[in-house]
Amino acid sequence: MPRRKARYDEEACKDAVHGSRIPKDLSEPCHRLCTIRGIRHHYGFAQQLHGIPEFTRALNARDIMSGIIPTISRPEETPYCIWYPEVPTEDTLRALVQRYPDMLYHAARACAVAGYVDLYKELDPLPEVHIAEEAGYASMQKNSNGSQQIFQHILSQPVKFEIMNDYTRTVNFAGRRVAVLNGDTAVYSSLTARRKYYSPQGSTSIRYRKPWDTYCSYPHYFNITEDWGIDDHDCDAPEAPEDYVPLVYSPLHADLPLINKDKLIHVAAYNGDIDRYARLRRPQMLEHEWALVVHGIYHYPFFAKYWTTQIPEHPEDEGDRRDLKIRRAINARRIMSNDLSWLSPDTPGRVMPDLIWYPQLAYFAGDTHSWDDLLHDAFDIYKSDGDDEPEDPKMWWLSKHTRYGLWMEAESSSNKHFQNDISAAVPDAAQNFQCPHTNSDWWGDYYNAQSLYTSDRDRIVQLFDPVHAGSTEGPYNGMGCGIGDVDLALFLRDAISRETWKREIEDEECLLAHLYEVWDLLDLEDVKSKS
Structure with a gap:
C-alpha cells in the first residue's frame, strides 16, 4: 500500500507547543518538533511518548530541569542540553553526576549558564571551550559574577580542550582534543531565538523557510534542544556581547572574543583567506557562503587550489549543487592561470565554467x-x-x-x-x-568584461554592521557573490559616531545610507567637533 502522506495541523502545533495535547499524527516533522518543545517547557506533558528516543531525551531533560533524576537506561536516551529553558538546581546537578558520571560536562555547562562557581569547582572538569564560551556569554549578558569567575578560571588554564560538540550533540571525553575558543557554541542566549511553526508548504521563498522545513536549503547549524527553536511566535536572540567588525581587519586572537563569527566566515571566503576560513568555517555552510567561496576562488588562485582538496573533481548532477558551482569556479581560475592540465575529452560539460576572463585574462585572451x-x-x-x-x-x-x-x-x-x-x-x-x-x-548578455572591471554600482553603506552576503544573479557563471561595501565602512567608522549615524539615517531599521548621505554626515561631525 502507498505510504500515507502526513497532514500538517496548525491547531495541533499550537496545542503541542503549549503542552496541552499531543498531535495525532507524529509523522509530520513540524508536529514532532512542536511536541519536543512542549515537553521541554511543560513538566508532565507527553509522558506516554517515553521509549521513543527523541521524545525520551526531551522528557529526561525536562525531569532534570524540574529536579528529578530520571532513569536513563540507554545512551540514546541521554539528553544533551539540560539547561534550557531552565537551569537545574545545584543539588540536582550534583545528584545527576553522582548517578551518571558521564554527564559531568553537561552539569558543568549548566553551572556556567547559572553561575554556580562553587559547584563547578567541586565537579572539577577539565577546562572545556564550550563551557568557557557559555560562561563568557552569561557573565556579560546576565551580569553573572559566578559565570565570570568560571570564564576566567578556564581562560587562565595553559591548555583547554574540546569535549562537547554542539553540532553533533555529543560529549566525547576519550576523544578530547586541545582546542581554543572558536565560536562553536550554541550559548543559552542563542536558544531564546524562536521561529513560529508553519506548514511545510507555507513558504515558497528559501529566504523565509524555517530550519525545520525539510526542503530548506540552508538549515541552521545548531539544534542542541532538538526542536529547532520552534514556537508559536518569532523572536530574535540578543546580539553577541562583542562586535565582530574589529576582527575583520585585525589578526585573530588565539581565543575568539564573544562574537557571532558567521560574518567573519563570509569575509574569509570572499577574500580567499585560507587560514581564517579553515579555522572559522562550520561543518555546514552558511547561507550564501558558497557564493562567497566562488568569489574567493575566482580572485585568489591559492584558495582555488585549497578547494580542489575539499570537493570531488567531478561532482554529480544529483549531488550538492554548491559543489558543482564551486568546481566550475575552480576550473575557471585554472583557465585564467593558463592551466589546462585538468581538461580532457572526458571532462563532463557540467563542470565547465562560462566566465573565464575576469578577474584575470589567460595568455590567449584577446589574441x-x-x-x-x-x-x-x-x-x-x-x-x-x-x-x-x-x-x-x-x-x-x-x-x-x-x-x-x-x-x-x-x-x-x-x-x-x-x-x-x-x-x-x-x-x-x-x-x-x-x-x-x-x-x-544568459548572464553574458548583461555583463561584459569592461563592466566587471569598472563597476558603477550604487554605493550603499551600513556603517556598524557592514558585512551582508548575497548570492543573487550576477556575472560569476550567472551568480552574484557580493558582501557589501565593507572597505568603505571600515574607514568611515572612525569618522562618524554611532549616535550621529543612528540619529540622521532615515532607514532606522537597517541603518542603510547612500554615499551622498555619508558625506553629509561627515560635515555634521566636522561641525560638531568644532563647536
Whole structure:
C-alpha cells in the first residue's frame, strides 16, 4: 500500500507547543518538533511518548530541569542540553553526576549558564571551550559574577580542550582534543531565538523557510534542544556581547572574543583567506557562503587550489549543487592561470565554467590568431549529420551563433578584428544587437568584461554592521557573490559616531545610507567637533 502522506495541523502545533495535547499524527516533522518543545517547557506533558528516543531525551531533560533524576537506561536516551529553558538546581546537578558520571560536562555547562562557581569547582572538569564560551556569554549578558569567575578560571588554564560538540550533540571525553575558543557554541542566549511553526508548504521563498522545513536549503547549524527553536511566535536572540567588525581587519586572537563569527566566515571566503576560513568555517555552510567561496576562488588562485582538496573533481548532477558551482569556479581560475592540465575529452560539460576572463585574462585572451584558429575549426566541432562543409567555417559559425554578449565584447575591444569579423558574418549586427534578446537567460548578455572591471554600482553603506552576503544573479557563471561595501565602512567608522549615524539615517531599521548621505554626515561631525 502507498505510504500515507502526513497532514500538517496548525491547531495541533499550537496545542503541542503549549503542552496541552499531543498531535495525532507524529509523522509530520513540524508536529514532532512542536511536541519536543512542549515537553521541554511543560513538566508532565507527553509522558506516554517515553521509549521513543527523541521524545525520551526531551522528557529526561525536562525531569532534570524540574529536579528529578530520571532513569536513563540507554545512551540514546541521554539528553544533551539540560539547561534550557531552565537551569537545574545545584543539588540536582550534583545528584545527576553522582548517578551518571558521564554527564559531568553537561552539569558543568549548566553551572556556567547559572553561575554556580562553587559547584563547578567541586565537579572539577577539565577546562572545556564550550563551557568557557557559555560562561563568557552569561557573565556579560546576565551580569553573572559566578559565570565570570568560571570564564576566567578556564581562560587562565595553559591548555583547554574540546569535549562537547554542539553540532553533533555529543560529549566525547576519550576523544578530547586541545582546542581554543572558536565560536562553536550554541550559548543559552542563542536558544531564546524562536521561529513560529508553519506548514511545510507555507513558504515558497528559501529566504523565509524555517530550519525545520525539510526542503530548506540552508538549515541552521545548531539544534542542541532538538526542536529547532520552534514556537508559536518569532523572536530574535540578543546580539553577541562583542562586535565582530574589529576582527575583520585585525589578526585573530588565539581565543575568539564573544562574537557571532558567521560574518567573519563570509569575509574569509570572499577574500580567499585560507587560514581564517579553515579555522572559522562550520561543518555546514552558511547561507550564501558558497557564493562567497566562488568569489574567493575566482580572485585568489591559492584558495582555488585549497578547494580542489575539499570537493570531488567531478561532482554529480544529483549531488550538492554548491559543489558543482564551486568546481566550475575552480576550473575557471585554472583557465585564467593558463592551466589546462585538468581538461580532457572526458571532462563532463557540467563542470565547465562560462566566465573565464575576469578577474584575470589567460595568455590567449584577446589574441586574433587564437580567435581565427578556433573559429576555423568550429565546423568540425559543431557540425551535424548532413551539414555541408562551408566555404568559410569562421563566417559560418559567427552567422549562426553570434548574439548580443559576443557582439558587445567585440565592440568594446580596442582590437577591431573581432568586430569586423562579426560584421562580415552578420551585416546588420549593429542594429540586431543593440540590446539583449527579450528571452535571453544568459548572464553574458548583461555583463561584459569592461563592466566587471569598472563597476558603477550604487554605493550603499551600513556603517556598524557592514558585512551582508548575497548570492543573487550576477556575472560569476550567472551568480552574484557580493558582501557589501565593507572597505568603505571600515574607514568611515572612525569618522562618524554611532549616535550621529543612528540619529540622521532615515532607514532606522537597517541603518542603510547612500554615499551622498555619508558625506553629509561627515560635515555634521566636522561641525560638531568644532563647536
